[in-house]
Amino acid sequence: MSHIPPLDPRVAAKKGFRESEERLKRFWKDASVAPDGEGHVVLLDGRAPKTPAHARMVLPTEAAARLVADEWAAQGEFIEPGTMPATRLAATAIDRVSQTREPVADEIASYVGSDLLCYLAEHPTNLVAEQARDWAPWRHWAGAELGVHVEATQGIIHRPQPPETLARVKTLALELDDFALTGLATAVPLFGSAILGLAVQRGALSGAAAFEISRLDEAFQERQWGVDADNAERTEARRAEAALLDRWFRAL
Template sequence: MSHIPPLDPNVAARKGFRESEERLKRFWKAVDVAEGPGGWSVTLDGRTPKTPAHAPLTLPTEAAARLVAEEWAAQGEFIDPATMPATRLASTAIDRVSQVREAVADEVAAFAGTDLVCYLAEHPSSLAKEQAACWTPWRDWAALELNVVLEPVEGIIHRQQDPAAVARARELALRLDDFALTGLAMATPLLGSAVLAFALQRGVLSGEAAFEASRLDEAFQERQWGVDAEAAERTAARRAEAILLERWFRVIAT
């Protein structure tokens, strides 16, 4: 069971910022950011909004605070949580991930143990070649840059990875601050890969490129059979999430 709430905008929209069906009206005019002892806070008419757990909405950098502030400034008559993914990331980092870091790192490590980039198709050969061309460099990167050495396998039968590699992925996750760890924990299930998530977090893969690498099988099937409107909508939402995570990682480090 996941220890952090999903970034899925449909789920978030139903939940909102509190467990209620009530639509919240915009109650502010001016949005800005302000530096304080704990970092940079969003301000609404000079006052800092609270997270769902009633903590100040304070971020580690001015750039991160401005990203969140943009979402508040863009709200219309009613607050729409589905349009505020960076705000949800910040609230999750502050309220939840800060309290369960070890468990969140365990989840990232678990993905390393069953990483998407290790499972190559047995057939058709064209798909297997495409996967090998795309994923092999990222397994090599993980071994060289992260010291996470993962072995590929053909087919879908689970192959246990070296426990040292899984432990290393966990260690790297725990080195991150709460905000970066939150982004990593969101990126890993989105991409099905701890390797691609770390590459995105470290800025060596863009959100768009990481997402496309994660959906090679899906894209292959679409080329064979086409794609319907509902599937295209889901894909677009997931791609937007990956692109948002790229920006998130950039602003929390700025």
């Protein structure tokens, strides 16, 4: 989402994250967590790494801090930012989302205005049946459990959702703390669906299950025409991101 650009978790021993293209060598032996006020801090040989804005890496729960610390512990000789998604989420929550909660919530709400689960195929019959089986229950869940009432349509012509639906999603987003809001803001565009993002955030769906539901059309086309190697690689990367988001929400 535009208000939370990705952040590279590159860190120097005392200066925290660095904006540099050079490969940074691992400088610590032990990654651990410790209580810090009402949260938990990540420690590298007893020192807290900094975010790109030079804030301390303090997370709301021990489990979330452990998720980040495990990424630091798993690094080899050189730091590989692409292997540290939880660290990136934490830094984004601390540095960016905490300062832009309202616009981030607006962007999340905008997704329900064109939610993937509301645009149904007109044909072929098999795809129509699969969408009815896998998508309709989650539209119903959103209405019954969250008060998010959406209207489905067939075809790709945009059908606006009621303003109160967007307002309700924004309210739900703003009820979250910065860390959960960051996760939701990442999950919603990944799935193309505010409903699926909220379902994962609330534990009604696993990240893996939500991802498979979100790519139902894509999987249908693959069964018809085969799997492209490049697309398969991208799919695996997105699937891994969905699994990480599930762990992130459960840790909060």
